[in-house]
Amino acid sequence: MEEYTAQRRVCIVGAGLVGALASVYFAQRGWHVDVFDTRPDPRVSQDSAHNQQRSINLAISTRGITALKQVGLGLAEEVLQAAIPMHGRMIHGLTGHQSSQAYGVFGQCINSFERKRLNISLLDAAESFSNVTMHFGYTLRACDLDQGAAKFEVRATGQEYVVTVDLIVGADGAYSTCRRQLMRRTRMDYSQTYISHDYCELTIPARQNEHGEQEYAMDPNHLHIWPRHTFMMIALPNKDRTFTCTLFMPKEQFEAIATPESLLAFYQTHFPDAIALIGRDQLTHGFFANPRGALMSVKCTPYHYQDKMVILGDAAHCMVPFYGQGMNCGFEDIQVLFRILDELQVTTTVPPPGQAKAVDSQWHSQMQRALDCYTRTRHRDAVAICDLAMYNYIEMRSSVVSWQYLFRKKLEDGLHKLFPSLIIPLYTMVSFTQIPYHKAIERHERQTRWLTRGLMGVGVVTTAALAALVRCYRK
């Protein structure tokens, strides 16, 4: 058999979580991979400026883990080793009372881990392939999509650097430059919406126990929530026994708190138990010094241009963080894309010069078909999870303490235990299965109809029985 010399080339813009994992997938299939990021290499840089507006910890669940497992290399195991399992929500009442709500009836958990650490693992994994080259400090300036050319500015020198490739992958996040380039060449339906709430991160330090050891100040195996209806605070555990708290609140409410005194009064009223946990000084320092972030939701379609560009992760669908699915969905994007590429048998070798032309044009049309298919199948799922994430903010900050919610959760959890494949709670479908997001919503709606009818049926029968009983008694 003839040995081919040249490989298809892909240029991945963005070396964050999704870009780094995508580079591993492409590398494993034999592509010649160049990864570019405007930021410095997180493995050598102490500069955390680029992390300022990003949450430092994330929760990985089934979709993310499955995408990691698929590459092998012990990546999934490494991540789970370094993560802290959270089996449920811990609801903090106004009196400091805590009550646990399990995420799944079979003890499933989501896993809190440090964003930077996973990023480094993924970059190391990518660089272990000889066909991957990383370029840090390169800012994308423009693309010539028809030529497959991407023009970067080298930040250190200001010089221009151009690569011409078979495929450009945009994994450059919520404010994606690739998406903007795509918008110029496609009729893109696009929407971005800011919610009226901002967020601010605070830290609950580890505390010393009686033996002088550092320990968690709260149960580490829960995601802690202080739901206060129109705003909330949450806390996720870190490996160093601290918690990262995030306060979500309307912008105006943040602005109304202008002094340490008013901050403490606010916490005294709404999160009294958190003052001791965070510490007065850290609370006031953190609240006024830490950056405040905005929360945006982005939907768009198509995700691709012909056979030349595709966008993945936050670049394609940026969601509010309330379902903990942003990264999981981004990782699943990669899985879905490669399932399609594999199914359509898109090869990675460039045909030898002799038979180049026909084979080449066939490759391009195959690649275009794959990307068409990707946009078509993935868009409805991305829209579904963006909507769910938006809805879940109401659930987290308010519904979790309503009796209707708790009643339905109990009922659905009970039925799920009895008929595991017939009735599956929405949260379980989203976090602990790979059921496509849009199908999970459809199924949830169907289940809601069944439950409503069932409950009404019970109501009718009970009423009839009671009426019969009353009649018997009267006679």
Added chain:
Amino acid sequence: MEEYTAQRRVCIVGAGLVGALASVYFAQRGWHVDVFDTRPDPRVSQDSAHNQQRSINLAISTRGITALKQVGLGLAEEVLQAAIPMHGRMIHGLTGHQSSQAYGVFGQCINSFERKRLNISLLDAAESFSNVTMHFGYTLRACDLDQGAAKFEVRATGQEYVVTVDLIVGADGAYSTCRRQLMRRTRMDYSQTYISHDYCELTIPARQNEHGEQEYAMDPNHLHIWPRHTFMMIALPNKDRTFTCTLFMPKEQFEAIATPESLLAFYQTHFPDAIALIGRDQLTHGFFANPRGALMSVKCTPYHYQDKMVILGDAAHCMVPFYGQGMNCGFEDIQVLFRILDELQVTTTVPPPGQAKAVDSQWHSQMQRALDCYTRTRHRDAVAICDLAMYNYIEMRSSVVSWQYLFRKKLEDGLHKLFPSLIIPLYTMVSFTQIPYHKAIERHERQTRWLTRGLMGVGVVTTAALAALVRCYRK
């Protein structure tokens, strides 16, 4: 009284219809006005490249006319003089049968006129003010919104030109650069949606009558529609006795017509009467040679940044053309903005050096209050008309021939005649009044409820009466 020497400066980006009219409004209030446009001056240039994707004729109705009347200068009269009144829709059936549907029960009309001619009138009106300067061939490159600075590239020389002003007005159309600049500094909610239909313009030439005179080939006082459910063609009269036809159709359907034969077969099936009107050769030439446009709807908010920038017209709300309100709404934007500026008594003179600081900061906060108010009040109306325009496409291409639509139109028109201020048809409210768009929708929905209840009431009474009659008869 002390004489002030300096005036507030405004820079208007875009010298199209909305930009040109806005410059007149600003000039009349004494602002120092600079208008910039990337295109050449339409009054001296034969270059129609910038018009390629724009419809050459438009319909002006009450909102647009009122905004023109407010400046005086005989502008409204001049426009109406040059326009052709259209009193209703002329529906073309498959057999060539034509039926007229009046727009208003009191003989109101919308007015077809040439875009370029109105643009020239407005530019002439603006330049008649000594405080207005026009700059053609200047492309906006960037804004420093905090400084109120706008940087242009002079197309002829490639040089940079910077102005620093009190207010930047973005009237630079659907693909607005100002809006993009605004997006970088505000948390803008933004959505753009392409409809699946493209459009293509064709011409119906004038015909010679028996006396050898040029005359209109169809009734000139109607907007002609060939509604074909999933697509349609319309025609608007021009002053030179031609009609401009626009064919709206799904992109795929356009692409499916690849040869003159298939085009003629298509017209033979769907628009048989139009073949003779347009002429076989002009039809095939026009269809394949004229550019095909996409149709996009854009909504966004806010429209302003502090006291420094505001966007108007298509830059702020781009709608599909099916309600004929795009320009009317843009003109009304200007009226609404100036009503607020006048109400808040935003002055246009710069305070003399002595008292500069305090007065100046007061001016800025007043201006910001005005722009805040503008975004708040105008956004819901812009959203309302964008939605109505989208809905009206279905009405124009399909509903106009359904009996339900015709029945309701007859009923509502009749009631409007009887009770002119109690029941007003939606089209009348939108096109022939200045009722804010969002209130027009609310009122339309209320009327729908009344009509439905009324009809049901009639139904109930009739049924009861019939039943009584039957009973009488049986006895």
